[in-house]
Amino acid sequence: MALKRTNVYADDEDLDLIKEAAKRLGVSEAELIREGIHRIALARRVWDEPFVTDEETFDLGGPITRDDARDAMDGAFGSGESRGREHAA
Template sequence: MAWTMRLPDDEETSLDEQAKAEGRSKHDITRDALRLYLLRNRTWETPLFTDEESVDLGGPITKEDIRNIMHRSA
């Protein structure tokens, strides 16, 4: 699908400069930005895992907590 995107002059200039710096088209950059936005904001109708499959650490989770959980035996 083709459509038009209008940007303020300063954003258009920044996008032009970024495209030139990366050797990519403005189209590629905006398409990638849209894909990332959609992935970041997606939702699921069903849970990714059940309560039985989850782990309650009883407080904030640290990077070390996540590493320990990922490396434990199944």
């Protein structure tokens, strides 16, 4: 991938965080900034076509309730008492 030079303005606090992270991870500050730019570019990308078309969707059987989720968790991990179930809202 060819790199192109550009200038950006950033808060001192953000630059300090980048400097600390780069040192901790053993990479350059520029590498972290490039990674951040790439992540934002991907997150804001607009696709020409939908990821899933109407023909590709399917019915999962209706809305999933809180009790459905608890039953699934109990089935997978056992009783909810050890997970603090009595405190669930």
